[in-house]
Amino acid sequence: MSAVHDSKQFRGALSAFATGITVVTSRSSEGQDFGLTATSFNSVSLDPPMILWSLDRKSSNAEAFAKTGAFAVHVLASDQEHVCKQFSTKGIDRFAGLGCGRGYAEVPVIPGCAAVFECRIAHRYEGGDHVIMVGEVHSFTSGQKDPLVFYRGKICDPFLQPNA
Numbered sequence: 779m780s781a782v783h784d785s786k787q788f789r790g791a792l793s794a795f796a797t798g799i800t801v802v803t804s805r806s807s808e809g810q811d812f813g814l815t816a817t818s819f820n821s822v823s824l825d826p827p828m829i830l831w832s833l834d835r836k837s838s839n840a841e842a843f844a845k846t847g848a849f850a851v852h853v854l855a856s857d858q859e860h861v862c863k864q865f866s867t868k869g870i871d872r873f874a875g876l877g878c879g880r881g882y883a884e885v886p887v888i889p890g891c892a893a894v895f896e897c898r899i900a901h902r903y904e905g906g907d908h909v910i911m912v913g914e915v916h917s918f919t920s921g922q923k924d925p926l927v928f929y930r931g932k933i934c935d936p937f938l939q940p941n942a
């Protein structure tokens with residue numbers, strides 16, 4: 779058992795939890811699209827349908843997400859590693875070359891994902907150095923594509939064969 783003195787070790791322990799990779803997008807009232815890569819996504823409620831993710835307060839997107847009323851969570855497919863990289867790189871146009879459409883509240887929607895959840899922001903909670911964003915799902919799409927998988931700090935092959 780370790781007390782949490784060392785945040786690097788804490789992050790290492792958290793990375794034992796394999797996740798998918800999402801990109802969260804939104805649009806400001808001034809018509810500016812923004813978004814970022816996030817692995818903190820999770821399900822919350824079936825009725826009403828709700829999901830969550832958490833946003834680093836230090837993100838360049840923190841102010842924009844504090845003002846917006848909607849977002850879309852894109853569960854990235856195994857052929858979208860470049861989208862993961864694009865939305866975690868600073869100083870570039872993160873939407874370039876993706877051919878985004880528009881969804882609920884004019885939020886940009888990235889094509890070709892494993893699933894997309896278009897949400898109204900229902901709650902924002904304090905979460906230490908992050909803000910927990912809870913979305914009520916307005917609509918969603920889900921296909922048959924394999925997901926990207928993130929484990930131990932790395933993107934992994936999605937050979938997710940279920941146990942017999």
Ligand SMILES: Cc1cc2nc3c(=O)[nH]c(=O)nc-3n(C[C@H](O)[C@H](O)[C@H](O)COP(=O)(O)O)c2cc1C
Nearest residue numbers: 814815816817818832833834837838839865866867
């Ligand atoms: C695999 C991966 C997962 C990430 N998960 C989150 C997350 O859940 N929440 C978050 O705020 N940032 C997360 N980030 C960091 C954001 O993508 C980060 O905002 C970006 O790298 C820095 O740009 P920004 O300051 O413009 O947001 C993640 C980055 C990567 C590569």
